[in-house]
Amino acid sequence: MRATSSVKDANFPYAEDTVAFILVPDDESSFATKDGRGFEHASTFDKKRDLLLGAQCNPGLTVLAVWPGETRSDVFEVDDIDAALEAFA
Numbered sequence: 001m002r003a004t005s006s007v008k009d010a011n012f013p014y015a016e017d018t019v020a021f022i023l024v025p026d027d028e029s030s031f032a033t034k035d036g037r038g039f040e041h042a043s044t045f046d047k048k049r050d051l052l053l054g055a056q057c058n059p060g061l062t063v064l065a066v067w068p069g070e071t072r073s074d075v076f077e078v079d080d081i082d083a084a085l086e087a088f089a
Contacts, residue, residue, distance in 0.1 A: 003079040004065055012076070014048070014065065014087035021048050021078070022064040023055060049088040056081045 004012045013019050023040040042051040055061040055078075063078040078084050 001064075002074070002076050004076045004084065005079050007076070011087075012065070012084075013067065014078075014084045015045060017043075017045075018068050019048075020066045021051050022066065023051050024062045024064060026060045026062060045088065049085070052078070052081055052085050052088070056085065 004014075020041060020043040023042070025039070040051060042048045052063065055063045063081065063084070065076045065078050065084075067074050067076065
């Protein structure tokens with residue numbers, strides 16, 4: 001899996017409508033998700049920003065960004081939460 005910081009040719013499109021986030025706890029016993037399934041999904045601007053803010057406060061969480069392409073979707077680990085939050089300012 002690539003990190004979002006590895007996208008050098010262009011800024012990663014964190015705030016784009018087509019990019020969804022998945023929040024995955026590193027240790028499920030230490031984080032209770034709202035849906036009880038062990039992960040959270042966000043696809044709207046506000047929900048993605050809130051998900052990033054939650055991950056910023058809890059280093060035990062991993063945020064994945066799903067960036068769809070024409071024939072496949074790529075999954076990236078958001079490795080710089082602060083840089084991702086700048087897209088939502």
